[in-house]
Amino acid sequence: DIQMTQSPSTLSASVGDRVTITCRASQSISSWLAWYQQKPGKAPKLLIYKASSLESGVPSRFSGSGSGTEFTLTISSLQPDDFATYYCQQYNSYQWTFGQGTKVEIK
Amino acid sequence: EVQLVESGGGLVQPGRSLRLSCAASGFTFDDYAMHWVRQAPGKGLEWVSGISWNSGSIGYADSVKGRFTISRDNAKNSLYLQMNSLRAEDTALYYCAKDTAITISSLFDYWGQGTLVTVSS
Numbered sequence: 001d002i003q004m005t006q007s008p009s010t011l012s013a014s015v016g017d018r019v020t021i022t023c024r025a026s027q028s029i030s031s032w033l034a035w036y037q038q039k040p041g042k043a044p045k046l047l048i049y050k051a052s053s054l055e056s057g058v059p060s061r062f063s064g065s066g067s068g069t070e071f072t073l074t075i076s077s078l079q080p081d082d083f084a085t086y087y088c089q090q091y092n093s094y095q096w097t098f099g100q101g102t103k104v105e106i107k
Numbered sequence: 108e109v110q111l112v113e114s115g116g117g118l119v120q121p122g123r124s125l126r127l128s129c130a131a132s133g134f135t136f137d138d139y140a141m142h143w144v145r146q147a148p149g150k151g152l153e154w155v156s157g158i159s160w161n162s163g164s165i166g167y168a169d170s171v172k173g174r175f176t177i178s179r180d181n182a183k184n185s186l187y188l189q190m191n192s193l194r195a196e197d198t199a200l201y202y203c204a205k206d207t208a209i210t211i212s213s214l215f216d217y218w219g220q221g222t223l224v225t226v227s228s
Contacts, residue, residue, distance in 0.1 A: 001169075034214055036152075043202055043218035044152065055216070087152055089213075095168055096213040098152040 002026050002090050006099035012107040019075040021102045023088035028068045032092035035064055035073045038101075039084045047086075048073065078104070109133040109217045111203045116222030119193055127222055129186040129203030134217075137161070137181040140206035142215060143188050145199035145224075155201070156188065160209045171197075193226045200224075 003026040013019050023033065031051040036044040046055045048064035051071055061076040075082055083106055088099040115127040127143070142157040156167045156177040165177055176189040186203055200223050204215035 036215075038152075043220055044215070045218075046214070046216050049207075049214055089152070089215075091213040094166055094213075096154045096157075098154070101151045 001095050002029060002093060002097055004088055004090055004097050004099040006086075006088055006102050008102060009100065010103045010105060012105045013078050014107045015078055015080060017078045017107075019078050019082075019104060021073045021086055021088075021104075023066075023071045023073070023099050025069045025071075025090055025092075029090045029092035031067045032090060033064070033066070033071050034089045034091060035062075036087045036089065037082075037084045038087065044087065075104075109205065111205065111217060111219035113201060113203050113219045113222035116201065116224045118225045118227065120228050121194060121226055123193055124189070124191045125193060125224060127188040127190065127201055127203075127224070129219060131184045131186065131203075131205070134205070136179075136184040138209055140164075140208060140211045141179060141186045142204045142206060142211075142213065143177065143186075144202045144204050144215065144218075145197075146202070146221070147196075147199045150199075153199075154213065157206065157211045157213060158186070159211050164211055166211060190224070193224075195226050198224060198226045 033051045035048040038044040052064045085103045110132045112130045143155040174192045178187045200221040202221045203219040205217040207214045
């Protein structure tokens, strides 16, 4: 199985900060990577697919990049609504796996 | 508006069975693959099982293979998960999730709110 490793596990930031989360795959997944946002008590929400494509309705301050084994999610200017946990997920090969999550906290 | 509503969760003893259901609305159900994804309390997300539009392709996580069975009824716009031989480590919130494709692509664009399964004696 492909292992997905996110860093950091927790990130403290302020409103307006530029935030970057990294996701590494244990083997190449091409660009078959998605990012999800999950708020407490809520279901995950799809933000980015195919590494860099923005899901409809997601604010443009979110962006994704990378291919192969290393990927990043960037929030260009952190907003109050963005404090949440973010998960990467590979959908290149069965069995489909998620990273362990990155919690973005208020500094 | 896409809606996915899970039901069937609850407290069950180890070794017993439970059947989860997911009622879908707001989209053409038989145009998409569907999945179950779970989240143990305070933990991350784990894909459990997926099924293509016509049930022709089905997959399971190794952790549930041989114990869980996914199925769907396109006439009823419903997805199911039969869980047998339940273990304490199956305790989780179980989400129903819609795939973006008719076959299993495992990209999830809509999720339900989940149903909680607690396995304990």
